[in-house]
Amino acid sequence: xxxxxxxxxxxxxxxxxxxxxxxxxxxxxxxxxxxxxxxxxxxxxxxxxxxxxxxxxxxxxxxxxxxxxxxxxxxxxxxxxxxxxxxxxxxxxxxxxxxxxxxxxxxxxxxxxxxxxxxxxxxxxxxxxxxxxxxxxxxxxxxxxxxxxxxxxxxxxxxxxxxxxxxxxxxxxxxxxxxxxxxxxxxxxxxxxxxxxxxxxxxxxxxxxxxxxxxxxxxxxxxxxxxxxxxxxxxxxxxxxxxxxxxxxxxxxxxxxxxxxxxxxxxxxxxxxxxxxxxxxxxxxxxxxxxxxxxxxxxxxxxxxxxxxxxxxxxxxxxxxxxxxxxx
Numbered sequence: 019x020x021x022x023x024x025x026x027x028x029x030x031x032x033x034x035x036x037x038x039x040x041x042x043x044x045x046x047x048x049x050x051x052x053x054x055x056x057x058x059x060x061x062x063x064x065x066x067x068x069x070x071x072x073x074x075x076x077x078x079x080x081x082x083x084x085x086x087x088x089x090x091x092x093x094x095x096x097x098x099x100x101x102x103x104x105x106x107x108x109x110x111x112x113x114x115x116x117x118x119x120x121x122x123x124x125x126x127x128x129x130x131x132x133x134x135x136x137x138x139x140x141x142x143x144x145x146x147x148x149x150x151x152x153x154x155x156x157x158x159x160x161x162x163x164x165x166x167x168x169x170x171x172x173x174x175x176x177x178x179x180x181x182x183x184x185x186x187x188x189x190x191x192x193x194x195x196x197x198x199x200x201x202x203x204x205x206x207x208x209x210x211x212x213x214x215x216x217x218x219x220x221x222x223x224x225x226x227x228x229x230x231x232x233x234x235x236x237x238x239x240x241x242x243x244x245x246x247x248x249x250x251x252x253x254x255x256x257x258x259x260x261x262x263x264x265x266x267x268x269x270x271x272x273x274x275x276x277x278x279x280x281x282x283x284x285x286x287x288x289x290x291x292x293x294x295x296x297x298x299x300x301x302x303x304x305x306x307x308x309x310x311x312x313x314x315x316x317x318x319x320x321x322x323x324x325x326x327x328x329x330x331x332x333x334x335x336x337x338x339x340x341x342x343x344x345x346x
Contacts, residue, residue: 023330023334026330026333027330030326030327030330033326034319034322034323034326037319037322037323038089038093038315038319038322039089041315041318041319041322042085042088042089042092042311042315043085044318045306045309045311045314045315045318046085046088046311053072053076053081053106054309088311092312092315100113101113102116102312102316103312103313103315103316104312105305105310105312105313106308106310106311106312106313107304107305107308107310107313108310108313112312112313112316115301115313116298116301116316116317116320119296119297119298119301120298122191122295122296122297123297123298123299125209125213126191126213126216126217126220126295126297129213129217130216130217130220130221130224131221133217133218133221133225134221134224134225134228135228135271137221137225137229138224138225138228138229138232138271139228139232139271141157141229141232142228142229142230142231142232142233142236142267143232143236143259143264144157145157145158145229145232145233146232146233146236146237146240146267147236147240147259149237157229158230160226161226161227161229161230162226163226164222164223164225164226164227165223165226165227165230167222167223168223169219169220169222169223169286169288169289170288170289170292172219172222173216173219173289173292173293174292176188176215176219177189177292177293188212188215188293189293189294189295190212190293190294190295190296191209191212191213191216191295191296192205192208192209192212193208193212196208196209215293216289216290216293216295219289219293220286220289228270228271228274231270232267232270232271235266235267235269235270236263236264236267238267239262239263239264239266239267240263242263244262245258245262245263248262265339268339269336269339272332272335272336272339273332273336274332286299287299287300287302287303291303298317301313301317302314302317302318305317
């Protein structure tokens with residue numbers, strides 16, 4: 019097992035380097051750059067473009083240099099100083115922009131994950147144990163609705179209902195008086211009051227999917243010979259259920275850990291835009307649209323690195339959870 023982990027850690031280095039190169043090339047593929055987008059937007063508003071200022075900005079950000087020179091400057095800054103570059107649009111270091119929103123994204127993603135697990139785990143077990151019961155049919159119906167309804171559509175419907183019938187806005191994570199206020203216990207309490215709405219919206223589809231997976235996996239295990247033998251020997255039903263088949267059926271829950279870490283950065287961008295959430299998702303979307311290459315490249319690089327790390331963590335947890343899985 020230790021050899022497997024060490025080998026995976028060594029393979030992560032060339033994988034991350036390859037990902038960073040591909041990421042930088044993809045971001046550079048659209049015609050033009052940030053300054054081109056800036057000139058186009060200024061022309062639409064009727065503003066005059068100062069060519070000398072543009073040349074100064076181009077020299078400052080190295081936009082006139084070949085793509086490989088720009089990449090090596092960016093990569094060397096990350097390796098040597100932890101500097102991910104300068105955001106063109108915000109005129110701030112990329113690191114500062116990311117860390118400003120990463121904490122809220124982490125809180126929201128972790129809350130959504132816990133909500134998904136807490137709801138999906140018992141319902142999936144109940145649906146499998148009480149197969150074809152009234153409760154099973156109800157949860158199956160609700161699960162199909164959850165899978166079929168996009169999260170952003172659910173967010174729009176909830177915003178419409180809350181505004182029309184309750185005259186309240188469900189957007190954002192803070193009340194207006196706490197948006198710019200320094201952190202305090204009152205601000206934390208206000209965050210908790212607003213957190214449950216995006217948590218439920220983001221967790222709906224994931225919860226519905228895991229319920230179906232848990233039910234299907236547990237049904238497969240409940241009919242296997244080792245369960246029948248243990249039940250025939252008089253093992254209590256609850257102990258039998260939790261010790262063996264449920265433990266094996268938990269594999270999909272553990273395997274999704276690899277998707278959770280990149281979710282901390284992506285932050286479900288579309289839902290975050292709809293609900294005006296101050297997470298990293300809208301920032302990534304805006305960086306891609308404005309061709310802010312260092313900000314967008316840093317985000318995509320972080321997503322890739324976290325995916326690789328999350329996959330390794332999932333593999334290790336699966337080997338610990340299921341004795342049938344061994345990496346030699």
